[in-house]
Amino acid sequence: MTTKDDNIAQLETAYSEFRARIAGLPAEAYAEEWLGEWNLSELLAHMSGWFQAMATGLERVGRGERPVPEGTDYSDADAWNATFAANVQPGPASLDGWDAAFRAYAEAARALPDDLFGEKDGRPRIASRLLDGAGIHHFGEHRPQVDAWLAARR
Numbered sequence: 001m002t003t004k005d006d007n008i009a010q011l012e013t014a015y016s017e018f019r020a021r022i023a024g025l026p027a028e029a030y031a032e033e034w035l036g037e038w039n040l041s042e043l044l045a046h047m048s049g050w051f052q053a054m055a056t057g058l059e060r061v062g063r064g065e066r067p068v069p070e071g072t073d074y075s076d077a078d079a080w081n082a083t084f085a086a087n088v089q090p091g092p093a094s095l096d097g098w099d100a101a102f103r104a105y106a107e108a109a110r111a112l113p114d115d116l117f118g119e120k121d122g123r124p125r126i127a128s129r130l131l132d133g134a135g136i137h138h139f140g141e142h143r144p145q146v147d148a149w150l151a152a153r154r
Helices: 004-022 027-031 040-062 077-086 093-110 126-152
Strands: 033-035
Touching: 004 093, 004 126, 027 040, 033 040, 033 126, 040 077, 040 093, 040 126, 093 126
Parallel strands: none
Antiparallel strands: none
16 A cells, blocks of 8 residues: 555655756756757746646645635646746756745645545545646656657757
8 A cells, every 4th residue: 555655755756866867957958949849948847837736736635625726627738738838947947946846746745644645445545646647647757758858969
């Protein structure tokens, strides 16, 4: 059974592995378009946006509320992705913003009680779902793309 500590360890490992790939890049690398029309700064802004949204969701869950505020719908991920990417900080500043957003997301998860993690009746509990979607799975989604870009720029 997955526990809070397991989920947070998976999240931290995925973050560290992803960050290690991009940490030493020169400033000009952040502006190279390689993910459709996006560059690294825009990818990091996109990920930061989801970290921020889900940090708020985790905080809401901790107060006994639904993770998504009334009237908010995240089902159109493309529209949200574009909105988040538009909040880009250019160059290495995007990495700083990404780090800060991740720390807030991880801290929001750490603040929750253990019983919001793991599974119940074969289904992940809410905190585990929020860590997987915007975090663990999200790193896994973009890691091969980053790896291919880094290999192509060698």
